[in-house]
Amino acid sequence: MLLLAVDTATPAVTVALHDGESVLAESNQVDARRHGELLLPSVDKVLAEAGLKLEALTGIVVGVGPGPYTGLRVGLVTASTFATVLGIPVHGLCTLDGLAYAAGAAGIEGPFTVATDARRKEVYWARYEDPRTRVGEPAVDRPADIAERVAGVPAVGQGARLYPEVFPDAREPEHQSAAALAALAAERLAAGAEFLPATPLYLRRPDAQVPKNYKVVTPQ
Incomplete structure (x- = not known):
């Protein structure tokens, strides 16, 4: 078993590798405005520290929220993309x-x-x-x-x-840890437990919305 866990549902951009028994490497950064910039370099960092390639993964673990709209999507899209490309399962867990x-x-x-x-x-x-x-x-x-x-x-x-x-x-803890998320997932996998789908748990509408009374411009 080799799990890559990611979570961007909170200000923490957190990534970890877990072999089913222990954490091999992890990266934790707190920056609510840079999820998209920090996530992939963090993945590269933990893989390099563990001396492993992306192709060695057997599963992806992702925090599905609840969390703010934009940040949450970064982790979910990344996790789903990795899983699709590598042909491995993605396991969703509540961030809380x-x-x-x-x-x-x-x-x-x-x-x-x-x-x-x-x-x-x-x-x-x-x-x-x-x-x-x-x-x-x-x-x-x-x-x-x-x-x-x-x-x-x-x-x-x-x-x-x-x-x-x-x-x-x-x-403590104040911030989310992908290492804990990965350990929880490994425990649940060993027990044959079910996981959440890799879809966002928003609980409310996103902050950014289409204006209700915007002007329609018709070509002449």
Whole structure:
């Protein structure tokens, strides 16, 4: 097994190689405006560090969000393209699940909350009983509207750091890790678990939209 994991659903551009037992190489950069510029060089970097070629991969793992429209698409399109060209499967995982799994590696057993920045003064979030067990589906809300539902438990993710009045017990990790995502995928593959399709989990309409009353110009 040789998995390439990528996730661009958050400000982190994160890539990792996993052989089914351990992480061989990883790259993590935080830059919300440069997903498209940083992702492919990061893939080249981890392959070079591991001394491997792209053709050696047996599967692609990709975080499907939730996340902002543009950044999320970069990782998904790249993962799907690699999978198609190489003729290997692509395995989708919820980005919040990757953060939850990383929280477990950091010593958080549960219950806890994962919250990432959704912009517009909102967070993408979900509750977890433990690092492998999510309670319900991911959601997007204003932090103040979910204060009672997340009270009394630790929280991880950048969203928790941005709103300390709602998430007073914010802990590491703050950012997504493809290494954790890959380890979770390897575990699920070994157990024969199902994965999500490599399609975006947006939860709301994109920020960029076609104007409703634009002027139509007809050729003369």
